[in-house]
Amino acid sequence: MNSENLLKQIDFIKEIDKIKYIQRRTKLFNSDRNENDAEHSWHLAMMAIVLSDYSDSEIDLLKVIKMVLIHDIVEIDAGDTFLYDQNKNHENTTEEMKCAERIFGMLPKKQAEEFLQIWIEFEEGNSNEAKFARSMDRLEPLLQNTSNNGGTWKEFAVKYQTVYNKKKVIKNGSTKLWEYAKNLLDDNVKKGILEK
Amino acid sequence: MNSENLLKQIDFIKEIDKIKYIQRRTKLFNSDRNENDAEHSWHLAMMAIVLSDYSDSEIDLLKVIKMVLIHDIVEIDAGDTFLYDQNKNHENTTEEMKCAERIFGMLPKKQAEEFLQIWIEFEEGNSNEAKFARSMDRLEPLLQNTSNNGGTWKEFAVKYQTVYNKKKVIKNGSTKLWEYAKNLLDDNVKKGILEK
Secondary structure (H helix, E strand, O other): OOOHHHHHHHHHHHHHHHHHOOEEEEEEOOOEEEHHHHHHHHHHHHHHHHHHOOOOOOOOOHHHHHHHHHHHOOHHHHHOOOOOOOOOOOOOHHHHHHHHHHHHHOOOOHHHHHHHHHHHHHOOOOOOHHHHHHHHHHHHHHHHHOOOHHHHHHHOOOOHHHHHHOOHHHHHHHHHHHHHHHHHHHHHHHOOOOOO | OOHHHHHHHHHHHHHHHHHHHHHEEOOOOOOOOEEEEHHHHHHHHHHHHHHHOOOOOOOOHHHHHHHHHHHHOOOOHOOOOOOOOOOOOOOOOOHHHHHHHHHHOOHHHHHHHHHHHHHHHHOOOOOHHHHHHHHHHHHHHHHHHHOOOHHHHHHHHOOOOHHHHHOOHHHHHHHHHHHHHHHHHHHHHHHOOOOO
16 A cells, blocks of 8 residues: 555544544443443444354454444444434434445545445344344443443333334344343343333 | 353453543543543554554454454553653553453453453564554554644653654554654654654
8 A cells, every 4th residue: 555545544543533522322331421432332342352152143253343343433424323212213324324435435445445335234234244243232232221220211211112122133143142131121120220 | 152151251341341431641633632441442443454454464453453452451450551651661560460360350261361362462562463553552642642732742741752762663563654653753843743
């Protein structure tokens, strides 16, 4: 790669710093401090490494890690959409696609295409890697809300069935982790943290 | 893996959340907000992915990413040591080793050993992967201080030669990135951001 490419890559590295300012609704573990997208992405990558053996299908772990590290970069322009938002769909939006094209497009062409493809693959959720990456993305806030006595579920009056429907995505990546998650939801109902 | 292992892994995932509270001296890009260890680790992983082609030697990118994602976890007990601290050496301390054993030791045995080995390999800095990972760790704050009109160099009156000596670690991982870094240091001297 030549110097022109390096300068593009350095500009990209500076630009993505902005995800450190994107606040999620979810709070850190046992905490009232909101998590930001960089912290969230780091945590998902660590979870993918630690939990990769629970994937039902064989996965390319490096690809899963790339997915979780970049999946929220589009929020730099588009902002975070709350999982339980009733007005705005959490699915891949035109706004997010425009942002992906702008930010990944700062990279040298071949790399820009690779990043865009990985992001689209994650959003579509069909490949084994995307399924496992999405399991991580659903599991982290479940653990956080549990540790925070209900967290955003209580704050926004989200009930068991809604949470269950969102979390069952975990099953697509890992039967074992879904089993764990389902038991945790039941426990939370018993403890009065989550309303049925 | 059995359920007992999964419970250990979940406990580990909760424990490492604490690095989000470990503040570095360095500030975010164009910012007066300190960076925390989770944000820093995420950024290094992104840099490793984007810049991997500049490594002088062939590297296992997945291993480099694991290194940068976990390298600061030991600071949960040991705290962050400032790169230019004159009283405390930044090298692998007994304190950090104790923390590595405690936190990685929360994982199932085989995984605990893998994480500890990867961390030690990073700290020793001898393998190709460790060399490249350490280049990333030195390059990020160089870019940040440049964007912050001198940042911690000005704040703590650190001069060119000291910065140069710390940054030349970049050369062990990548001739090309070291060439870029050296030019950037020279530019900073010219602009009066860094004192010779």
